[in-house]
Amino acid sequence: MDPSVPHTEPVQLCPPGEPSRIAQRLKAVLETIEQTCQKVGRDPATVRLVVVTKSATLDQIRQVVELGQLDLGENHVQQLRRLWCQISEFWDEGRPDGIGQKIRWHMIGHLQRNKVRYLLPRITLIHSVDTLRLAECINNEAAKLGIKAKVLLQVNASEEPQKYGVPVAAATHLAELLMTLPNLQLKGLMTMAPLTLNKDLIHACFTRTRELFEEMRGEKIVGPDCTELSMGMSSDYPIAIEHGATIVRIGSAIFAG
Numbered sequence: 001m002d003p004s005v006p007h008t009e010p011v012q013l014c015p016p017g018e019p020s021r022i023a024q025r026l027k028a029v030l031e032t033i034e035q036t037c038q039k040v041g042r043d044p045a046t047v048r049l050v051v052v053t054k055s056a057t058l059d060q061i062r063q064v065v066e067l068g069q070l071d072l073g074e075n076h077v078q079q080l081r082r083l084w085c086q087i088s089e090f091w092d093e094g095r096p097d098g099i100g101q102k103i104r105w106h107m108i109g110h111l112q113r114n115k116v117r118y119l120l121p122r123i124t125l126i127h128s129v130d131t132l133r134l135a136e137c138i139n140n141e142a143a144k145l146g147i148k149a150k151v152l153l154q155v156n157a158s159e160e161p162q163k164y165g166v167p168v169a170a171a172t173h174l175a176e177l178l179m180t181l182p183n184l185q186l187k188g189l190m191t192m193a194p195l196t197l198n199k200d201l202i203h204a205c206f207t208r209t210r211e212l213f214e215e216m217r218g219e220k221i222v223g224p225d226c227t228e229l230s231m232g233m234s235s236d237y238p239i240a241i242e243h244g245a246t247i248v249r250i251g252s253a254i255f256a257g
């Protein structure tokens with residue numbers, strides 16, 4: 001027995017009826033989203049949470065889905081396919097309209113062209129299109145399936161050389177080219193802020209992406225359905241919401257610790 005715990009007080013690690021650690025952390029994230037929206041005068045319904053599962057166990061993923069989170073994001077094709085099989089097996093045995101079918105999967109990581117056909121048609125949104133070659137490949141696979149693939153253009157707004165994403169100066173031209181692909185639907189922009197404690201750099205990255213987005217919309221380079229700004233992760237999502245994020249991608253704030 002642990003001598004530091006007086007044995008007169010029963011130790012309850014997880015008292016029955018208490019929300020789980022995941023539930024508490026998810027609630028804190030949803031509250032932060034709501035409070036940040038209130039602070040900047042936005043409707044919280046305009047910000048969608050994509051729960052990033054890359055650091056989560058299957059059991060943890062089940063918990064967030066059961067708590068009502070149906071948008072899940074992964075950054076590896078293999079892992080995404082493995083998860084969607086496991087998850088639909090878990091919930092949907094003999095239930096074709098089960099909850100597993102309702103999950104919306106987001107591909108948020110770097111995508112290789114030879115993996116595209118494994119991704120469609122189960123994916124809701126591909127956040128990481130950053131070259132014409134990749135876009136053409138997605139367009140071709142979508143054409144074979146007779147669907148329109150929804151994509152975001154990933155912008156390297158922090159201009160870090162090691163990052164994926166199209167440079168800001170080339171983004172408008174690439175968006176124009178994407179608009180010519182009939183089986184692709186350009187739904188918006190995605191960016192990742194630099195990993196830094198310098199808040200000014202984070203603000204600058206989100207500001208630049210927002211300006212690019214407004215410019216593309218204003219000049220009708222993109223269509224009226226190009227409405228999404230996917231930006232903000234565990235360390236910076238309140239800042240991203242201030243700058244107009246419509247999708248935040250959050251993993252460790254929910255699953256770590």
Ligand SMILES: *Cc1c(COP(=O)(O)O)cnc(C)c1O
Nearest residue numbers: 052075108233234249250251252
């Ligand atoms: C991992 C990842 C996230 C989530 O990061 P956290 O810091 O765990 O919230 C978001 N977007 C992309 C592209 C990622 O790879």
